[in-house]
Amino acid sequence: MKSSKDLLREIEYELSNPRNKSPIRDTRVSRNTEILKSEILADKILEKIRSDKEKFLIDCRKIKTQILQMLGDDGKKPF
DSSP: OOOHHHHHHHHHHHHHSOOOOOSHHHHHHHHHHHHHHHHHHHHHHHHHHHHHHHHHHHHHHHHHHHHHHHHOSSSOOOO
């Protein structure tokens, strides 16, 4: 899976390098293709964010468990 930075670079590249647009019909097709590509890249970015968020939450739970174990089970919860 590509990193968020790579996906953003791809979006920037697509936006800064427009395709040749000659006839109106080709422009419409090209525009729809560009929109579809942007939507696909946006979906990939969202999936990457969700994945990173889930990994972060798992790490937080592990750290919380380790802290509670280090404090011992004296009935006082720091969180």
